Amino acid sequence: MAGANNAVLMRRELLTRLAKLYNQGELKLKIDRIPLELRPKDAEPSRCCVYKDRAMLRYKLMALLGFNIRDEQDELTPLSDYVDRAFARTEIEQEPLTVVDEVCNACVKTNYVVTSLCRGCLARACMTSCNKDAIRFENGQAHIDHSKCVNCGMCFKSCPFHAIVYIPVPCEEACPVGAISKREDGTEQIDYNKCIYCGRCIVSCPFGAVMEKSHIMDVFRAFSSGRKVVAMVAPAIAGQFKAPLSKILGAIRDLGFDDVIEVAKGADETTANEAREFMHKMAEGQKFMTTSCCPSYTTAVNKHLPELKPFVSDTGTPMYYTARLARAMYPDAVLVFVGPCLAKRYEAFVDPNTDLMLSFEEVGAMFVARGIDVAGVASTELDRSIDSTSRGYPVSAGVMTAVATKVGSAVEIRPMVINGINKQSLREMKMLPKTCTANMVEVMACEGGCVNGCNVIANPKIATRQVDEVVKQAE
Amino acid sequence: MGKKLTVKICTGTLCYVMGGADLQLLDEQLSPELLSRVDIMGSPCLDCCNHDDSAQAPFVKVGERVVSGATISKVIDAIKDELSKQ
Ligand code: FES
Numbered sequence: 345m346a347g348a349n350n351a352v353l354m355r356r357e358l359l360t361r362l363a364k365l366y367n368q369g370e371l372k373l374k375i376d377r378i379p380l381e382l383r384p385k386d387a388e389p390s391r392c393c394v395y396k397d398r399a400m401l402r403y404k405l406m407a408l409l410g411f412n413i414r415d416e417q418d419e420l421t422p423l424s425d426y427v428d429r430a431f432a433r434t435e436i437e438q439e440p441l442t443v444v445d446e447v448c449n450a451c452v453k454t455n456y457v458v459t460s461l462c463r464g465c466l467a468r469a470c471m472t473s474c475n476k477d478a479i480r481f482e483n484g485q486a487h488i489d490h491s492k493c494v495n496c497g498m499c500f501k502s503c504p505f506h507a508i509v510y511i512p513v514p515c516e517e518a519c520p521v522g523a524i525s526k527r528e529d530g531t532e533q534i535d536y537n538k539c540i541y542c543g544r545c546i547v548s549c550p551f552g553a554v555m556e557k558s559h560i561m562d563v564f565r566a567f568s569s570g571r572k573v574v575a576m577v578a579p580a581i582a583g584q585f586k587a588p589l590s591k592i593l594g595a596i597r598d599l600g601f602d603d604v605i606e607v608a609k610g611a612d613e614t615t616a617n618e619a620r621e622f623m624h625k626m627a628e629g630q631k632f633m634t635t636s637c638c639p640s641y642t643t644a645v646n647k648h649l650p651e652l653k654p655f656v657s658d659t660g661t662p663m664y665y666t667a668r669l670a671r672a673m674y675p676d677a678v679l680v681f682v683g684p685c686l687a688k689r690y691e692a693f694v695d696p697n698t699d700l701m702l703s704f705e706e707v708g709a710m711f712v713a714r715g716i717d718v719a720g721v722a723s724t725e726l727d728r729s730i731d732s733t734s735r736g737y738p739v740s741a742g743v744m745t746a747v748a749t750k751v752g753s754a755v756e757i758r759p760m761v762i763n764g765i766n767k768q769s770l771r772e773m774k775m776l777p778k779t780c781t782a783n784m785v786e787v788m789a790c791e792g793g794c795v796n797g798c799n800v801i802a803n804p805k806i807a808t809r810q811v812d813e814v815v816k817q818a819e
Numbered sequence: 820m821g822k823k824l825t826v827k828i829c830t831g832t833l834c835y836v837m838g839g840a841d842l843q844l845l846d847e848q849l850s851p852e853l854l855s856r857v858d859i860m861g862s863p864c865l866d867c868c869n870h871d872d873s874a875q876a877p878f879v880k881v882g883e884r885v886v887s888g889a890t891i892s893k894v895i896d897a898i899k900d901e902l903s904k905q
Contacts, residue, residue: 348838356836586830586843586861595832708836718832719863802840 348801351552355408356709357382358401359560362408363713366564375423378405391450400551403444407555410562412442430561436700440541440556440689445531447553452511453490453530456500461507462486470499470508518548520766521648540644542765542789543686543798556686556799559700560710563680566700567600572677575601576666576698579608580684580738580794582814583807584704589814590723595716596682596707597724603674606727607681610666611637611734611746617659618743619750622784626755630655632776632783635743637661639694640687640789644765644773651777655785662737663688667697682707684738684797687789703799732818738794739808740764744786758782764791823858824901826894827880831864839877839889848891849898856902 348356361378365371379398383389389397403413405423409430458470464484471479471486478492479499486508488499500508515524515532523538524545532553534545545554566573575596582589597604614637625633636642636657645652660668663681670679680700681692692701702710711718733746740763748757760782762769776785790796795807802810828842829835846859867878867885879889881897 348841353838360836585832585835705836708832711832712836716832717864719830801836803844806840806843 349550351550354382354401355404355552355555356705358404358408359558359706359709360712362405363560363710367713372424372427375405375427378423396446400444400447403446404552404555407442407444408558408560410436410557410559412437412557413444413555414442427561431565433562436559436562436693437557438690438693439534439536439539440686440693441534441539441546442555442557443532443534444551444553444555447549447551448526448531450551451530451553452513454488454493455495455510455512456488456493456497456508457511458486458488458499458508460485461505462503463505463507465504467504469502469504473498473502514548514550515545515554518544520544520770521644524554538647540640540647540765540789541685541687541690542640546686546798556689556703558706559680559689559702560706562700563678563702566678566680569678572602572674573600574603574605574670574674574677574679575599575702576605576607576610576663576670576679576681578662578681578683578688578738578794579606579611579735580797580800580807580811581682581704582735583738583795583810584708584800584802585718587718588723590726591718591721593726594721594724595711595718598716598721599707599710599714601680602677603670604724605666605670606730607662607666607683608730608734608737609662609727610660610664610669611662611737612729612731613665614659614662614743615731615734615746615750618657618747621657621659622747622751623755626783632760632780632785633657634776634785634787635747637737637743638687638788638794639691640685641765641787643687643690644770644789648770649773652773655777661691662734663691663695663698667695671697684794684800685790686798688797704797704801705799708801726818730818732815735818736811736815739811740788740791740793741786742793743788744784747784755783757784760785762787763793765789823856824882824898824905825880826857826859826898827862827865828859828889828894829863829865829867829876829878829880830861831868833864833868834877837876842877842879842889842891842894845891845894849895853895853898853902857898 365374379401383394383397406413409426462485476492478489479486521538523535524532527533585592593604622633634656667679678699681698682702684704689701692698733749736742741761744759792804796804865878868876875887877889879886879894882901886897
């Protein structure tokens with residue numbers, strides 16, 4: 345995550361306003377006013393005009409209400425209608441992303457642009473090299489016809505003045521698996537046969553066009569349903585606010601949860617099972633084993649790295665074990681996972697026991713909306729039975745450390761840590777079955793670990809420090 | 820040289836969520852010269868926040884001056900300005 349830019353802050357502002365109106369019981373009444381309040385008539389538009397800005401904000405609110413923006417039938421449907429529909433639905437959607445198409449119009453149309461450095465030379469190599477007849481000259485300057493250009497880059501390569509530049513489409517460039525691409529009309533589409541839910545497109549879009557379909561409304565609905573609602577909080581939370589973990593968990597409870605369970609509890613089980621599995625597999629002569637707790641990684645294996653599949657641990661994720669435990673304790677409760685990323689939102693859908701997911705950012709916005717200052721709430725008792733290494737899971741090499749500690753000297757561990765999935769590391773992983781000299785491989789999709797997930801609040805550096813601190817205290 | 824200028828970065832939840840989290844690395848962005856002349860500290864809610872309008876957050880106090888909608892560069896400007904008055 346690249347720090348909170350204005351697109352991120354706007355999303356948080358929208359979430360906060362939405363949550364605030366809900367708390368005041370005025371969501372239906374006033375949600376349609378949010379875009380107007382944020383972009384009043386006399387405000388300076390961020391792009392073309394306040395009306396367009398408002399339309400974008402309306403679509404973003406649709407995503408926060410949990411809807412697919414493309415499903416809009418009628419542009420005149422007020423947000424208040426969607427509020428009703430959100431409260432009426434009983435299921436969340438499998439695929440967690442939606443794109444604010446309107447916003448894509450502001451993005452680059454083609455990857456190549458002729459700059460004013462064009463000398464209008466005699467050779468016109470750009471024109472002759474273009475197989476699509478997309479270049480014409482006007483007033484002695486080359487122009488690229490977006491409707492014909494196929495982004496082959498021939499003109500770019502041929503210009504002796506380097507007057508043609510390459511401009512990336514940020515989301516496409518950020519996606520490590522080529523899952524996001526332009527439709528004919530210039531809007532972006534996500535290919536879920538490829539998507540690994542790493543969330544890079546969300547983070548990289550400078551317009552904030554790629555949005556998660558939030559479950560916040562479904563959580564509100566759960567609160568008013570009379571059923572118990574239980575939060576299962578990922579250990580990365582320890583670094584998200586400037587307060588001790590016990591207070592952060594207390595603040596989450598104050599949002600209205602009947603119980604708050606640390607997912608580190610489930611990590612205990614992951615560690616134990618993975619260590620056992622590792623020793624077993626090594627005894628069987630398997631070359632190496634990889635971790636399985638990052639759902640973005642396991643999805644990448646399923647969709648892109650079939651050769652790695654036999655090497656992935658069969659052990660469940662901390663979410664899986666925690667939710668199983670929570671379900672046993674609260675058979676009828678709504679179980680809400682609180683976590684750092686899109687991949688976990690997807691996992692929450694797939695997991696047999698988890699019902700809903702809230703991101704750290706959503707929880708942060710709910711705090712703000714309720715006027716909760718985390719440092720000021722009553723602490724909860726931390727679960728002392730949890731192993732300190734389980735609290736270290738969210739930092740790169742944390743899972744490795746936990747499993748290695750458990751294995752101890754029973755089997756010699758030759759570790760390898762893949763810190764972040766990108767095009768390069770994907771290529772390396774593809775080769776692992778042939779080249780791997782390690783016997784235990786940890787893979788996390790985000791560089792630095794879960795503390796750098798796509799919807800964290802704190803700077804990953806600071807979050808890492810805080811997580812390390814919590815691990816130390818628990819030792 | 821007078822006494823050090825106090826810089827209080829709000830770590831209250833509202834400010835933190837609304838961009839304050841990124842200000843925590845301010846010290847890394849200051850020149851050694853400036854760094855030697857300031858005392859940077861995190862502070863619980865500075866009581867500048869207004870829960871009806873979070874757009875003004877995050878807040879940083881540079882000496883007695885309140886910087887709203889704070890960014891690293893805004894804070895550095897304020898520090899330079901305050902120091903020049905000393
Ligand atoms: S939270 Fe920063 S001033 Fe209150």
